Amino acid sequence: MEFIELPREPNSPNLSKIAANDGHGENSSYFDGWKAYDSDPFHPTNNPNGVIQMGLAENQLCLDLIQEWIKKNPKASICTEVGVSEFKVISNFGDCHGLPEFRRAFAMFMGKVRGGRINFDPERMVISSGATGAAEIMAFCLADPGEAFLAPTPYYPAFDQDLRWRTGTQLLPIHCKSSNHFKITQTALESAYEKAQQANIRVKGVIVANPSNPLGTTFDRETLRTLVSFINAKRIHLICDEIFAGTVFKNPQFVGVSEILEEDPNCDRSLIHITYSLSKDLGLAGLRVGVVYSYNDTVVRCARRMSSFGLVSSQTQYLLASMLSDDEFTTKLIADTKRRLSKRHEFFTGRLAEVGIQCLESNAGLFCWMDLRRLLKEFTVEGELELWRVMVNDVKLNVSPGSWFHCSEPGWFRACFANMDDETMEVALGRIESFVRRTKEIGCSAS
């Protein structure tokens, strides 16, 4: 079994290999963008020429609705006059199963986000510390060090840390291409699997994000069926990261892997696992609420034991149990989130189109996958990173180059659009517009 040992950091002679290697990914270029923003953050009045953060898939568009609900429901909190009587019981509750009413409400919400077409069983819900914790639990449960998961490119860069770092497992790319809108094909799956076999690496599963981060697209039924039949044929696992399920803002509507299972009586359910969280759909990243939902009983049992390493605060569970049980509220919240995301997406991509920037057609997510290929000086990763440096240092926009997402074609960039208010969005668009104009002028004078 091939297993690449990462180099040790200096000055750590008697620490572990994990502490000494680079697998945490924080030294990767993905975090360079965050550092660029952190050192010069935009503020409308205090720092109007600062960097605008378009590298953070954060959802700020509906927090006002949640805030309003909290104000109206003081009983949901153990910190209010009317709710504090529950303080003692809740503050002491450290059971790794989680509050039963929280798991119930969370399962109900998951179903609702998926159009009410699927019932999730609260007994299969394993609470985790955000999707980060959920992803790592999956890797720990399913693979041994050196074994691998296949992931379609482009994929979320932090998967490299979440799935690989402490578990010692590997991630191998399934190369997807712009020529078919980055869809996963049977050929690409087979090719990635064969390549692993040739390298003598045991493949234990496929991990996909549906909706995709960074593409903002959802999987169609056909692709999901291809995936499910592929992993069944190979007897390997499928992990579906559905963290953006609630951000699908226009047609085609979201189809989760659970629906495919229901249709296919021959599918071995014990191979299928979902990770989810409230960080994106509800914008509650700080509350660290994630879940592993597995159709495999042993995995449920094992993941639950692992959840003691990253449980959700019972204070937060208690609040959310109440909030997610409010049917009327969650119906409105889900609808409003879609509406606001749709509006923002349309506005952003429309203005980009006006200056000739196209995005991959998408229906979900908190970002667009911008095609800046024609702005590259050379059609290489270096050419892409050169353009990124111009974007961040001159244009003062921290977007994320495709190479950070392991995209095999240079020139694509992810731009997040839901982590700012309308005014900041306007400033960002103004900067892009004037940059494109400048580029054209330079292009003209040079010709």
Added chain:
Amino acid sequence: MEFIELPREPNSPNLSKIAANDGHGENSSYFDGWKAYDSDPFHPTNNPNGVIQMGLAENQLCLDLIQEWIKKNPKASICTEVGVSEFKVISNFGDCHGLPEFRRAFAMFMGKVRGGRINFDPERMVISSGATGAAEIMAFCLADPGEAFLAPTPYYPAFDQDLRWRTGTQLLPIHCKSSNHFKITQTALESAYEKAQQANIRVKGVIVANPSNPLGTTFDRETLRTLVSFINAKRIHLICDEIFAGTVFKNPQFVGVSEILEEDPNCDRSLIHITYSLSKDLGLAGLRVGVVYSYNDTVVRCARRMSSFGLVSSQTQYLLASMLSDDEFTTKLIADTKRRLSKRHEFFTGRLAEVGIQCLESNAGLFCWMDLRRLLKEFTVEGELELWRVMVNDVKLNVSPGSWFHCSEPGWFRACFANMDDETMEVALGRIESFVRRTKEIGCSAS
């Protein structure tokens, strides 16, 4: 390197070895007691003959004071009318450094619990999901699979899961004995270390709980100095789990490892690490608030990256930042906790003494280390477990036998006394008293 592979569970052919092995410890007898309680829990009116839980080191004695503070400080919560304006910012805050004001307040509190003789640097505070998360982070940072930590017996049974399960590291006993009140000696340390070397196991550190769980005793300066000089001589790490630091209810007062460092200019600080949490001292186990405090810069950096797998809810951080910054409140809380624990301890051990049950003399913790050796039918682990079954099934008290804590002498039991009200304590004592009387009668009639 010797590394014992644990047996796989059935029906998990394609899962990981971790998922398939028994290292989570949930099948160990330690959890049998919890199951016994769960199936027949005592309730004063609904189930007055049920099992009383004395196997849970939970602190319920001061939650009323915290509850009162919360009522008086609605601004500390993002869920109250006056605090909700902070909701958006806090609910979105997922930075693995934690809220700066929380780290500051937490560091201040840690110092205060230790009598104000030590200043903790907020920059060395790494937030974790309870002490469980902190312990695992330590093992991941310091040791590779197969390498070992030494732990003085008796020790906290969940260390076996927390430190070993997902990391693949080992725990090896330092045998301590009742003849010197279970103190760690230089001889015992050297002997454990040598035994590991003979077995070709690399020792990476020593882990101790100070105050000790299950003993309820604190380390004296001399023992701490012995430990610190031992690990310096061997160039291995020292992890001090100080989770019960705030429960020291009578003299001698608590001495943390930090004080020993300050006194010893030759000690290599980079070998010393502390884990701590608010689950015991404040009784807030449900909020999952732990910390790794390391004097090693690389470990701080690495642990912080790992904390993303088990961060504390920002809602909870925000509340505690405010609470722990309230100097007047924490002073009173720390004093009242000690006072109430002292009273409960005195009452409990006093009544036990009246029926001839002695406990190891202790000054800390939420439990006593009861000497029931003279009640054993045979002086073996099996004899101890037989007595335990009588205690749980007939006497209806779930205490914990010493063998669960890897104690090398049969007949010691841990009894928790801070997880119940006065009335339940009275019932528990009544049951013990009548059990001892019955045993004596049987003893008499048999003689």
